[in-house]
Amino acid sequence: MSWRERIIGQDSWWRVIGKVAFSLAVLLAGYLIYLDSKLQQAFAELYQPHVLTVQARPLVIQSGIRLSATELVAELKALGYQQANQIKQLKQDLHSKLLVHHRDAIHFTATDHQQGVITVGFEQDRITKLQAAGSPLDKLTLAPVTLDKIWAGTREDRIWIDLQQVPEQLIELLLLVEDRGFYQHWGVNPIAIARAMVANLQAGHTVQGGSTLTQQLAKNLLLTRQRSLIRKLNEAFLALLMEWRYDKDVILEAYINEIYMGQHGATAIHGFATASQFYFNKPLHQLNLEQQVALVAMVKGPSLYNPWRRPEKLAERRDLILRMLLEREQLDTDLYQRISARPVAVVAKQKLQLKQRPAVVRAVRKELQQRISSRHAGELMAVATTIDPLSQAAMEQTAVSVIEELEDRHQLQQLQVAMIAVDSVSGAVRAMISDRRPDYPGYDRVTEAQRPIGSLLKPVILLAGLEFKSDMSLASKLNDRPVSMRSSEGKRWQPQNFDKQYRGSVVAIDALAKSLNVPFVNLGMSVGLEPIAKLLAGLTGAPAPHLYPSDLLGSVSMSPWQVAQLYSSLVNYGSYQPLYLVAGVSLDRSGNQHIRPPGSYQALDSSNAYQVMFAMQQVVKAGTAKQLQSAFGDAELAAKTGTSNDYRDAWFVGVDGREIVVVWVGRDDNQPIKLTGSQAAMQFYSRYLAKRKALPLQLIPPTDVALMAVDSDGQIFSGECQKQRVLPIDQRKDLAIQPCVKKETPKDDSVRPWWKRIFG
Template sequence: MRIFSILFKLLLVVTLLAGLTVGAAFLYYASTLPSLSVLSDYKPWLASRVYNPDGKLIAEYADEHRILVPFEKLPKQLIHAFLAAEDQQFYEHPGINPARILSAAVANLKAGHTVQGGSTITQQVAKNFLLSPERSLARKIREAILAYRIEQTFTKDEILYLYLNQIYLGRGAYGVASAAWRYFHKRLDELTLAECAMLAGLPKAPSKYAPHLHPKLALQRRNTVLSLMEKSHFASADEVARAMREPLKTAPLPKAKLVNAYADEVYRQLEKRFGSKALRRGGLSIVVPYDAEAETAAIHALRRGVLNLEQEQFYRFPRHVDRTHWKELIDQWASKRDSKVLADDEIVPALVIETSKHRLRVHDGLKSFWISKPKWQWEKPEQAINQERAKGPRTWIAGDIVMLQGDGHGGVRLTQSPSIEAALYSIDLERGTMLARVGGFDYQVGGFDRVSQAKRQPGSAFKPFLYVTALENGMTPASIIMDAPIVFGNGSFDEYWRPDNYKNRFAGPVTLRDALEHSRNLASIRLLQDLGIERFLLALENYPLGRSFPKQLALALGVTEVSLEALTESYVVLATGQRWKPVAIAQVQDRFGHTLHRSVAGNRCAVCHQGPVPAASDSMRPATRVLDPVDSFLITNMMKGVIEHGTGRRALALGRPAAGKTGTTNKQVDAWFMGYTPQVLTGVWVGRDIPSSMGRRQTGAHAALPIWLEAMKHFHQNRPIRDFPVPDGIEFLDVDRKTGQPTQQDGHDVIHEAFRAGTAPLPSKASPDQRNEDGSFFELGL
């Protein structure tokens, strides 16, 4: 009996010591545990979502793609699927489940490695929110204590709400709503029982059971969860049987519909205003005035225009591959092609496998076929980058890698990767919003945006600012200036400037309108001389050109550098007489629905398009009047003449009133067309990224205007034909197109000219030379 007494006492001491140890450990770990405030004030990182004016989702920004869903909106079958897979006794245990822990320990011991987890959903919440992911006994102790505390503080439904919104489920999805969207492109209330079970099977190993990566394993796991739902009485046998027969289907990740440089400009403005963290974690709701059809049409117009221009460039010696690599190359192309028919702005590589006198047999990865040899002038061998191939013949040979372009009729034509680039920027003048923005031929989001980042000489596209300044200072469209040779120098033969006109043609005395319509350089320089460079520089400060300019007469010819964005937004002033920033972001709300930002487009609210509106903030500031409406109309009317009679006649194909201006720099390095109707303004630049000549034909009218025309035709579909409204203070008079004098005759040389009221010329028999003597117009500067 004594030995039993000793053993009892010993056991009592051991038990007491163990209790004290456990108690001490509990007090130690409990005193170092984090607060539960992060759970009670749950504000997770949320995806910010971008919508078009119709409420359609077009883009998302997220560091963690999460869509927060209240508990009452979580479908019961989804909750039951997760309970069956993760914690069947969730509503019964106090945060930890000793029986499940023991069962998992036995299973893991038998397997020799971890095959089953013993954590409850509450423990997972503790781990995911409050602890590090390390695997240690200390962390498990903290996890158990925290789980118990969580159960004492929050209801079971609140714990499930935290768990189902926080958990990572693979494919970049955090929380069940995000997973439903990214796996099935569905809302939670649209999920089937089978889809709920698939999502519930993911927490165990999101990568292993991802249906888009491992469909067989995902199907097995889904069916296991369905079986557990039946055993746990969360679903009937019939429901489970039907769900198991449902095929496992996943949707491709939704592609962003907000694309190209438009997408980059929206992101840039949002990041500048709200910061990267708020944008990617704040769950903002953003409305942008985006028209996907307009942007797609602009991209197509630019790409097709560039490819058409490439047909006029020298053909560059192609890359050549040995016959032993043909099959590998063709197989590689085949794996990337998803359509047999090429669009007319799409290019793909192809291999020349056979040639004849007039034809080439090519293989594009899907099939081989014959095409006609184009008449193409090849580059000089000494200029070729591919010097090895340049040693061969200046024609196509078997083994050459060429590029094919769709011809718009189901066929193809030979092309080459573009050596020319372009950019397009369009503004909806009626709504005051950014309509389209294309940063280059093959623009990738985050790339070099040629709309804003490329600074190039605008050439004659800069002249309207000079001419409207002349109008502001008393000249009229009928005023006479001299278009004749002029030389500037400092007395040294080696240091002089002799500007000239295109093709060295001079017209003598011409009207202001004629000088602008035909882009006469010498007349423009004389106009700037007469106007005064200081006066012009002061006027330029009224435009959003984003820079100061040197005091030089060459400014009359656009010998300066500006971006397409700055030039196009400055043309807004010419078109409307007002200075305003086109709206790219109409409205931003936080996760609670509070409005953080709303923009004004010109004088209209960018959301409801009502106006006028008060200036509540910088983003709500209405337009600033820069030009008198009369001067705005006069310069627009003169630029209508550029299209009707001058260098922009190709734009007549638009079939509606439009004003515009071509621009071409020396040696055809840059080509521009800037033009607008009462509804839409579009600017187009064409050139090489490294400035060099595109060839003598590549003027603004030939290179840039066709792109402008195709895009504008699409932009004006379903828009009524409108002419530019005539403001008060305008009078019209028939004048001779050459002399600017009133006339009562009819014919091609007569124009119904617009004037500021009271400035129309009076009938006179004086010749232009005599008129110079009586000072009735600015000095000719001869």
């Protein structure tokens, strides 16, 4: 072969190599572009559509509104404000959330720093002054309190934490153990890989890993746990791309929220904040050094260092990290010896509990699905709710304290409670809890638990009588004599009053106040079961139930949410306004959007609804809820107690000028609790109202209703005369009304002259 042929042959080989190299470069570039797109998608899913902030209603402050200083301080503290000693301190540090409660005024730093210090003056639980930097202010809207955060999508149960909220000590520990050169390398650290290889060879087994935090994050986000060369190459490529595209702090924040930290059944534990709650039942910022070290120790292998299955392994790794701190003089010998001498202290294995207010979050999720277009679901960033944080806090505190007192006092176990508070005008939900532990994400008793409502049905029966009987009024006499009837199967049913007594007849309003059974069975049967069922459907917005005579004593099952809906329609003079939680949403692209409340309709006659509410006020003044009268007599409360068959369910509905509150107490296994509605459920309402401060309930009679005198026999009188009481009477009905005749006062003969007493 000539030299020319050899050169041509070599040239062709170089061409082949060049073409192959070029092809490989193109393929590699394409593959890197593909990996980059997957990486961007993973980060977008991690950051944007997943975290949905659930906000309370914003508090609007203006002169004249009813708001106590205690309530404002509670709201400010929920927003993160801290107590300061002097007003001068506020002026010097306008960028901090500080407040001073001084005599009859509260001073606090404004969110808008240009407003300076806000001053709110009070007099008898009412705002009398509102100023910004000494100048009068018409109105001030506080930022809404964050109630909770929702993970929308597949990673529902996790706690997201911003990097600024992570304890500095934990970050230093993490970087020391997992990636000391994090802020210097470009995603892959050859020096760390070499150091790990040497350490592993010296130890004879794996004691160090060479992967950077960036590589670990790449593996968690996009790769499997299978060990192979291909996976390692992908990990390195993704790490380099991640470092090229994102800031170091963004990568670190993503790592802290995404890193795999263990397994709880089918649920993976991701992120330090979630792990802190799971293993220690504490938020991340409350962990001490020992607990932080334990979490960092688990990062290397959550299964290998599981604190419940392999506590000794976790203790070994914890001690290794402690020695690293000791060698760096970041830990004193005494503390090292004390910590290393004891086992890792984690809580007993528990159900994963991540939501602060699971009942609210569940209801918000459900309502968003019904009211938000699916095309906007991925854009949701925040949802503004109607929840009042003051009501919510009062309800949570009440549930925890009262249920323990009931169990201790009556020697009971396994009691459960569900409560919901609804704005008495708008139908907006102000507070709700579905468990004796308000932060426990178990069964949703507010919306899903269907339980017999007992005597809570009696106001509906009274309403039906007023609606469908032309001669019916609150003064009507109801039959209170023994009654019995046979079912289609031939079984005899004979209802009785609670006290086993019969009164012959009783005025309708008194029958409701004392919650007598027999008069309402007689009234219900005279009206008819079908009209009552239709009325019930109109009040609740649910399909009409098929009623049986026994249902007149409350065998009808409803959830606390449905009961609140029923009584909301009554309180609002017969107007059905669907209950709602979502007031607005914040979308990624479209900004804030107000969501109008669901539409309302008139479900029944307003005059009849007013009369029933008037009768419910007598339940507090002289009936089964009269225990409330001594504490809240000035509030003119309306209420109804309810107890189901065999004392399995205790109910209470209370209404003041602010809210309608529904309380259910019972057991999940449906065993009797041997307590009535007034003995159990009403105690929760009383405590809640004491914390929340009752507002007077002011019922305004419709034009068709007049207040008229009524005697003890139920006889209605016209005119102004001194009788036992005054009741609202529907002027459109042809009722038997007697004129009021004033009897002459007999003359006293002892004061007449003697001759007139003799001769006349």
